[in-house]
């Protein structure tokens with residue numbers, strides 16, 4: 382069995398801890414803070430066997446040296462990435478084994494060009510998606526084109542709807558406010574906002590989410606929705622003809638929101 386736990390670090394990052402409940406071994410995704418991971422493992426008598434890196438940004442990688450010096454884990458990360466400490470360079474189509482479970486590596490250019498997603502198959506699927514997909518939002522396009530990010534999101538949309546998703550930031554509440562603005566009549570956004578508010582008020586993470594929820598509330602996965610298309614046409618006084626146009630305008634709108 383896998384147990385997945387968020388460690389809240391830095392301003393709003395999550396390091397996801399993946400624990401094999403049959404052993405004392407743990408993997409972490411995107412350790413932006415080594416000391417927090419180290420303290421957690423010490424406290425719970427656990428050891429670190431693997432690190433997974435989604436992309437090269439420092440808030441996802443700067444804990445690697447400290448963790449490597451203590452635990453000597455296997456460090457998986459994107460090919461052509463200059464992240465220090467990666468021991469196994471991987472990319473699209475690669476398959477890894479973690480605690481006896483299959484992990485598929487999916488290329489996800491958009492936020493950065495090196496971005497990878499990790500899909501773990503353990504009864505249901507668990508998707509570790511870094512800064513590509515957030516609940517009710519998606520990553521900023523810091524390196525890739527809107528086309529690249531749109532195609533990356535289409536891959537995610539095709540996953541089984543019960544796939545759990547584990548983004549690297551707690552952006553859910555502000556994302557939902559934007560989602561509500563572009564699609565005011567969507568009752569699921571109001572419903573999920575209430576559920577997330579209750580979690581935040583009791584000090585919990587709003588995550589993980591799942592694909593089914595995101596298909597209902599995430600405007601970046603709803604680029605064929607007529608209310609969203611109309612809102613964009615009105616705001617930018619333009620005619621939208623393709624979903625990529627909708628996505629591009631939506632991302633620009635969110636950037637200035």
Ligand SMILES: [Zn+2]
Pocket residue numbers: 436438492512
């Ligand atoms: Zn990033």
